[in-house]
Amino acid sequence: xxxxxxxxxxxxxxxxxxxxxxxxxxxxxxxxxxxxxxxxxxxxxxxxxxxxxxxxxxxxxxxxxxxxxxxxxxxxxxxxxxxxxxxxxxxxxxxxxxxxxxxxxxxxxxxxxxxxxxxxxxxxxxxxxxxxxxxxxxxxxxxxxxxxxxxxxxxxxxxxxxxxxxxxxxxxxxxxxxxxxxxxxxxxxxxxxxxxxxxxxxxxxxxxxxxxxxxxxxxxxxxxxxxxxxxxxxxxxxxxxxxxxxxxxxxxxxxxxxxxxxxxxxxxxxxxxxxxxxxxxxxxxxxxxxxxxxxxxxxxxxxxxxxxxxxxxxxxxxxxxxxxxxxxxxxxxxxx
Amino acid sequence: xxxxxxxxxxxxxxxxxxxxxxxxxxxxxxxxxxxxxxxxxxxxxxxxxxxxxxxxxxxxxxxxxxxxxxxxxxxxxxxxxxxxxxxxxxxxxxxxxxxxxxxxxxxxxxxxxxxxxxxxxxxxxxxxxxxxxxxxxxxxxxxxxxxxxxxxxxxxxxxxxxxxxxxxxxxxxxxxxxxxxxxxxxxxxxxxxxxxxxxxxxxxxxxxxxxxxxxxxxxxxxxxxxxxxxxxxxxxxxxxxxxxxxxxxxxxxxxxxxxxxxxxxxxxxxxxxxxxxxxxxxxxxxxxxxxxxxxxxxxxxxxxxxxxxxxxxxxxxxxxxxxxxxxxxxxxxxxxxxxxxxxxxxxxxxxxxxxxxxxxxxxxxxxxxxxxxxxx
Numbered sequence: 001x002x003x004x005x006x007x008x009x010x011x012x013x014x015x016x017x018x019x020x021x022x023x024x025x026x027x028x029x030x031x032x033x034x035x036x037x038x039x040x041x042x043x044x045x046x047x048x049x050x051x052x053x054x055x056x057x058x059x060x061x062x063x064x065x066x067x068x069x070x071x072x073x074x075x076x077x078x079x080x081x082x083x084x085x086x087x088x089x090x091x092x093x094x095x096x097x098x099x100x101x102x103x104x105x106x107x108x109x110x111x112x113x114x115x116x117x118x119x120x121x122x123x124x125x126x127x128x129x130x131x132x133x134x135x136x137x138x139x140x141x142x143x144x145x146x147x148x149x150x151x152x153x154x155x156x157x158x159x160x161x162x163x164x165x166x167x168x169x170x171x172x173x174x175x176x177x178x179x180x181x182x183x184x185x186x187x188x189x190x191x192x193x194x195x196x197x198x199x200x201x202x203x204x205x206x207x208x209x210x211x212x213x214x215x216x217x218x219x220x221x222x223x224x225x226x227x228x229x230x231x232x233x234x235x236x237x238x239x240x241x242x243x244x245x246x247x248x249x250x251x252x253x254x255x256x257x258x259x260x261x262x263x264x265x266x267x268x269x270x271x272x273x274x275x276x277x278x279x280x281x282x283x284x285x286x287x288x289x290x291x292x293x294x295x296x297x298x299x300x301x302x303x304x305x306x307x308x309x310x311x312x313x314x315x316x317x318x319x320x321x322x323x324x325x326x327x328x329x330x331x332x333x334x335x336x
Numbered sequence: 337x338x339x340x341x342x343x344x345x346x347x348x349x350x351x352x353x354x355x356x357x358x359x360x361x362x363x364x365x366x367x368x369x370x371x372x373x374x375x376x377x378x379x380x381x382x383x384x385x386x387x388x389x390x391x392x393x394x395x396x397x398x399x400x401x402x403x404x405x406x407x408x409x410x411x412x413x414x415x416x417x418x419x420x421x422x423x424x425x426x427x428x429x430x431x432x433x434x435x436x437x438x439x440x441x442x443x444x445x446x447x448x449x450x451x452x453x454x455x456x457x458x459x460x461x462x463x464x465x466x467x468x469x470x471x472x473x474x475x476x477x478x479x480x481x482x483x484x485x486x487x488x489x490x491x492x493x494x495x496x497x498x499x500x501x502x503x504x505x506x507x508x509x510x511x512x513x514x515x516x517x518x519x520x521x522x523x524x525x526x527x528x529x530x531x532x533x534x535x536x537x538x539x540x541x542x543x544x545x546x547x548x549x550x551x552x553x554x555x556x557x558x559x560x561x562x563x564x565x566x567x568x569x570x571x572x573x574x575x576x577x578x579x580x581x582x583x584x585x586x587x588x589x590x591x592x593x594x595x596x597x598x599x600x601x602x603x604x605x606x607x608x609x610x611x612x613x614x615x616x617x618x619x620x621x622x623x624x625x626x627x628x629x630x631x632x633x634x635x636x637x638x639x640x641x642x643x644x645x646x647x648x649x650x651x652x653x654x655x656x657x658x659x660x661x662x663x664x665x666x667x668x669x670x671x672x673x674x675x676x677x678x679x680x681x682x683x684x685x686x687x688x689x690x691x692x693x694x695x696x697x698x699x700x701x702x703x704x705x706x707x708x709x710x711x712x
Binding site for chain 2: 045048049050051145146149222223225232233234299300301302303304305306307308
């Protein structure tokens, strides 16, 4: 890595070289990660449904998603005649960007994130809201009624569920006294039991559950997958997309899961801190634990109806998250 | 005549064409939905995409030649439809059926009913967005199909009925295998209840949704579990008993709510009753021939006496009737099939308005449509 960096720095200068390497490494990592996650999802689904999942391509089907990717690469890229052409082409490209930016902000070690920021959490919240714009672009520009419905549902859903996510994150911020994700790994500010530092989930279980529900909804995953509810809206916002353009949305969903799972791990599960193993492995393991819970929910529950989904967010989750925040503040005030 | 659409105000409503190719229209139903936002204003089922002219075909075939067509009307409970045709012809021609065949028919038909209901539960939950129960149900259904295949040789489109019995006898090992399947099924009821019925999301999607009133059902001629979910205890097996059914004890489960959950519960209870019937029938299965010795084989040409007759059975979807008009020839002059899914679908135009699109899918799934049976 460092040799490569020196070589590139000679040509591009130090800053650009770091940027290029960072982006390439991050994208490469996320892509392979998505391939793994899709395989994992199919395995989890298979075992929940009393079957084996993919078994044929590679050992235990490990190369199945690679084969699927190759198939998608060879598909025709279809553009509907009546589509809003440029918006239609731009949407699958844009959908990837915010997630990528967020991924660069997640700390993976004591002094290691691709981009460090003192207000990392705010930037993440702002950026992760952008994904919905490209989803809506996709739905709108396809000029298909199912896609428009999917896009509209998506906007309403993400707007509603961002609030509880933010509120539950805020209650941890109150305890940690920082918005810098790097400092969430500072075990000195963690709650202690018999001198042992414990992750924030121990003192904020309600916020952790709300956060989990919120990110499940934000990534459009079942039981909140109404923007792409296949039994109602065929394919939802990506009905008219084919080949790699469809794969981009698919990729973005899984990357989003990974990134938000890692964010949840950072906020509630102690981030990269853990005994024995290196930091990057700990954060991955914790993020995967969050993701497996999301997969478990997806393959167990039916889908909520749209109005039920909205009232669940506005009438239950948001008041609950607010109450949790107030209680946290009061308790902290009392202790101080 | 298609129903006249109310004049839509500009920009207020729009039309969404759901189907004929859509993941949850169960084959080739087309729903022309007029929507305001996501709320349904008018729902108009458009049918005929799977019309194969079974009634016309019946006029051009001998009674035996039409046998394979029967199970292709409703491919999910084909056994019942096959036996209905056979029993109708037997009744009009006055062919005696051996005891063993009568009881065996009940066993096979009830197994087929359970497999049909299991598939329905899976597909219905799939419509609600839960993919896992589908595979659980298919796992159980597979055991039944395997059992039926061992007797009839086919998995879905059975053609084992013969005028005067069955084409093949149940082997000596059949009761043991059948009991094995039953005990496997019975071990599953609790799991289904925990996974599906007790689920909060399922209940919120099912309770109070798509309410069919008793009067609506009766005026449209709705039958089967859909009717029994609205509180009318009508079951052809009880109302006009046929075959060996009067010998067995079973209840007709009903629910008075008429919503999606009621239709679900009725079907689950019905499967339990079918298990009860099969258990009794396995006990009572007499020895003897499976086919009457003076049976008219499929090769010979059977002639029915002149006249018009009607014969009805309870299929997995409701009242299935066969009207046969014979002029004394080897082929029926006219055969009319009263298939239960047709009125069950027709009533939906009354139920859908006011619901959301997501509910439309749930309601559509809850009446258990088989489109080839609607179109015939």
